[in-house]
Amino acid sequence: MCLAVPAKVISIEEEKALVDVMGARMYAGIIFVPGVKINDYILLHAGQAMTIVDEKFAKESIEEWRILINGTAE
């Protein structure tokens, strides 16, 4: 029910954006993510972008996890 799919923003028009979902292009509502920019990754739920995926945090969390598990960053 709550499946969220990641999408990349191609272009922005007022309350919607053209996005790429694994190669397929579609429109998504962006009213909930006011700061969204072209090339951002967003998570879609029922056709609406609900959050912007933060690349910096994504990188950090995987690094943090590697260190925790390995004792070192590889």
Added chain:
Amino acid sequence: MEQLNDLSDPQLIRKSIEAVLRLANTFKEQNGRVPVLMEVCGSHTMAFAKSGIKKRLKEHVRLIAGPGCPVCVTDQKSIDAMIKLTEGPKRIICTFGDMMRVPGSNFSLMEAKTEGKDIRVVYSPLDSIKIAEENPDQEVIFLGIGFETTIPILALTVHEAQKKELKNYSIWMTTKLVEPVLRVLLSSEDVNIDGFLLPGHVSVVMGKKNYEFLVEGFQMPGVITGFETIELLSGIYKILQLLIDKKVSIINDYKYVVKDEGNPVAQNLIKKYFDFHDEAWRGMSVISKSGLGFKREYAQFDAKRKFKVNVGEPRKTKCRCGEIIRGLITPEECVLFNKSCTPLRPIGPCMVSTEGTCAAYYQYMREV
């Protein structure tokens, strides 16, 4: 997003499992039993089953599925009412696909459709607005089920209906909130949980503060978790670490998606249109203020006020979904599981829904 590819690195996954097992052993030495964690979210249940983690950790960490699938927690009487709703004249009922095959006491929406009722599956509730515009002489009703993830989109839909001054559009609200049901679960004697893996998508909307009550009211730790194998393992690891250190807090382990404060635009839109309503949960009866419904000023969009639907007490079946969503039993303990109840001929919603616990066990956990 290159770095997200790292999430499926098999070597990292193997090491992560070893790390989790190490902590699980420490917990067992400390407490003389295995830790019990509840994953609240149905998508987590599916992801755990699919990744093989549930099976791999079986003897070391008890993972129990919680009330986190909106289809599964919908009370039998509400389902009967939704099906009854289709019977009125000049009606188009719109719904998410998952609801179509959920059996009511007598039949499902799918069967009602076969009998000629106008029932349409939409991808987004906003699609039902278009249908209302195109069919001005029909009443268009959206079956608004969902948790905090979906509720902002329902609010947005009302906002659109209002802007377009639609007179023939309404939503049948049967939404559910995570906090009230967790409170009830934690207060009941038959549920024993050491910690929670908290739903990633609900948290996108509500943020980390939504779970502070777990710490304050119940001394219960929780970790907000993503859906990749590594993220699931990381979530379990972090919660076990908290338990071993005897620390009680909420960790946001899904920071690149979930902001601590949630999504304020979504929260404000919800507040504009909806307020708390009592909701009936499958197997748990009515929980006070456990869902959201229309504020009085938006009564014209409230299908429950607009259309009077009376249904009797639902027919009793042997289906044990009510116990499944409270984490009291596993699907194998239901006598119907994999016998008269399968995804092709489901008896309860837990076997229908794409996030249902019984469906997850059927697909990935059956012993052959």
